[in-house]
Amino acid sequence: MLYDNIVSLNHRIIMCQEISESEKQNIIKLILYNCKTQNNRINFWRKRHQYMYPYYLLPTDEESCLEHSKKLRLITGELPKTYLLSHNAYELELLRILALWHSDNADIKEILKVTGQRLENTCFGHFCSKGECFGSSLVALRFWNTYAPEDVDRINDSLMKLSQYNINRGIKGSNNNIPSFYYLLILSELADKNEIAKEIIESNSHTLYSQFQKGWIVNPDNADRYNPIRKYVIRNALSKLSEYRHMKNAEVYLSSDGRCYGKCVY
Numbered sequence: 001m002l003y004d005n006i007v008s009l010n011h012r013i014i015m016c017q018e019i020s021e022s023e024k025q026n027i028i029k030l031i032l033y034n035c036k037t038q039n040n041r042i043n044f045w046r047k048r049h050q051y052m053y054p055y056y057l058l059p060t061d062e063e064s065c066l067e068h069s070k071k072l073r074l075i076t077g078e079l080p081k082t083y084l085l086s087h088n089a090y091e092l093e094l095l096r097i098l099a100l101w102h103s104d105n106a107d108i109k110e111i112l113k114v115t116g117q118r119l120e121n122t123c124f125g126h127f128c129s130k131g132e133c134f135g136s137s138l139v140a141l142r143f144w145n146t147y148a149p150e151d152v153d154r155i156n157d158s159l160m161k162l163s164q165y166n167i168n169r170g171i172k173g174s175n176n177n178i179p180s181f182y183y184l185l186i187l188s189e190l191a192d193k194n195e196i197a198k199e200i201i202e203s204n205s206h207t208l209y210s211q212f213q214k215g216w217i218v219n220p221d222n223a224d225r226y227n228p229i230r231k232y233v234i235r236n237a238l239s240k241l242s243e244y245r246h247m248k249n250a251e252v253y254l255s256s257d258g259r260c261y262g263k264c265v266y
Contacts, residue, residue, distance in 0.1 A: 001060070001062060001063050001066075002030060002031070002034060002060075002063070002094070003059060003063050003072055003090060003093075003094075004063075005027060005030075006027070006093055006094055006097060007073075007075055009023075009027065009097070010075045010093070011075075011229050011232075014185070014229060014232045014233060014236065015229075015232050024101045027097060027101075028097070028098060028101060028102065028108075031057075031094050031095070031097060031098055032098075032105075032107060032108070034056075034057055034094075035056040035057060035107075035111055038056070038057060038058055042054065042055060042056065042057075042058060050121075051118050051121040051122050052084060052088075052122055053083075053084070053087055053088070054087055054088065054090070054091035055091075055114060055115065055118055056091060056095070056111055056114075056115070057090060057091040057094050057095070058087055058090065058091070059072055059086070059087070059090050067079065069081075070083075070086075071083065071085075071086035072086050072089070072090055074089055074135070074139075074179055074182050075089075075093060075182065075185065075229075076179065076181040076182045076184075076185055076227065076229060076230060076233060077181065077227035077229065077230065078135070078179040078181065078182060080132060080135065081132060082131070082132045084132055084133070084136055085132040085135040085136050085139070088124075088136045088139055088140070089135075089136075089139045091115075092115075092139050092140065092142070092143040093139070093142075095111065095112060095115055095143065095147075096142065096143050096146045096147070098111065098112060099112055099143070099146045099147040100146050112147055115143075115147075116144075116147060116148065119140050119143070119144075122136075122140075124136035124137040124140055125137075125140050126154075126157075126158075127141075127157070127158045127161045127162070129161070129165075134165075134178065135178075135179045135182070137158065137162075138162075138179060138182055138183055138186060139182075141155065141158050141159075141162075141186055142182075142185070142186050142189070144158075145186070145189060145190060149193075155190070155194065156194070156196055159190070159194065159196040159197060159200070160196065162183065162200070163196065163199075163200050165178060181227075181230045181233055184201075184208075184233050184234065184237050185233050185236075185237075187200055187201050187237055188201070188233060188236040188237035188240060191237065191240035191241075192240060198240060198241065201237050201238065201240060201241060202241055205238060205241060205243070205244065208234050208237065208238055209234075209238060209244070211234060212231060212234045212235060212238065212247075212250070212262035213261065213262055213263075214261075215255065215257070215259035215260065215261050216228075216231075216259055216260045216261075217258060217259055217260075218254065218258065218259065218260045228252060228254070228260045231252040231260060231261075231262045232252055234262070235247050235248075235250045235252070235262060246264060246265075246266055247264055249265045250262055250263060250264045250265055251263045251265055
């Protein structure tokens with residue numbers, strides 16, 4: 001299924017694994033094909049909400065059945081409560097891949113342009129903290145950072161608003177309304193060129209380091225909280241700080257006790 005492929009590709013990138021050119025081209029072709037074949041399903045949502053839902057891509061019925069709630073998990077494992085977040089995450093994650101790997105393709109340019117215009121007309125395209133517009137704002141920010149990284153004012157404005165929310169509460173599992181690991185993923189991708197992102201990571205670094213070393217029991221029943229990819233997200237975020245630069249090559253492994261651990265390699 002397409003979304004499974006996108007999640008897998010994202011995980012490989014997070015784990016610093018190489019993606020071949022043939023894989024990139026194949027997934028781009030598949031995304032473009034799907035953009036052109038979902039018109040009837042897309043129109044149902046557009047009639048109800050002109051800008052708030054996708055224009056090009058929605059989960060197939062088969063994909064929607066992966067979870068009892070019919071919503072798909074975010075790249076980092078959080079399960080949305082609403083179709084608003086689930087559907088926008090689905091489309092924007094797929095279109096972000098086009099923005100990340102696209103050639104000078106007129107169809108791709110048009111799709112990305114129209115999607116950017118759609119987001120301009122939504123509250124979460126500029127940042128909104130109400131309900132799952134919060135999570136949708138994070139997904140939109142990740143898309144913007146790939147599609148239009150030169151739009152520094154927009155990115156910084158969203159980050160300044162995000163900095164008011166305590167990422168540690170979500171990391172520890174005490175605030176399920178904030179997809180904290182997805183938030184941390186974005187910070188890790190921004191931190192090389194953005195001081196605000198780096199400062200947010202810095203302010204949470206001690207809790208993050210503790211969580212990286214802590215053993216997590218890994219099984220399907222607690223995959224929402226203890227997803228192994230989250231260890232890599234923590235590693236990548238902390239490695240952007242001078243104090244934790246040694247963590248760039250830190251390892252994530254499953255122990256014989258059934259727990260997932262992070263281990264620093266000096």
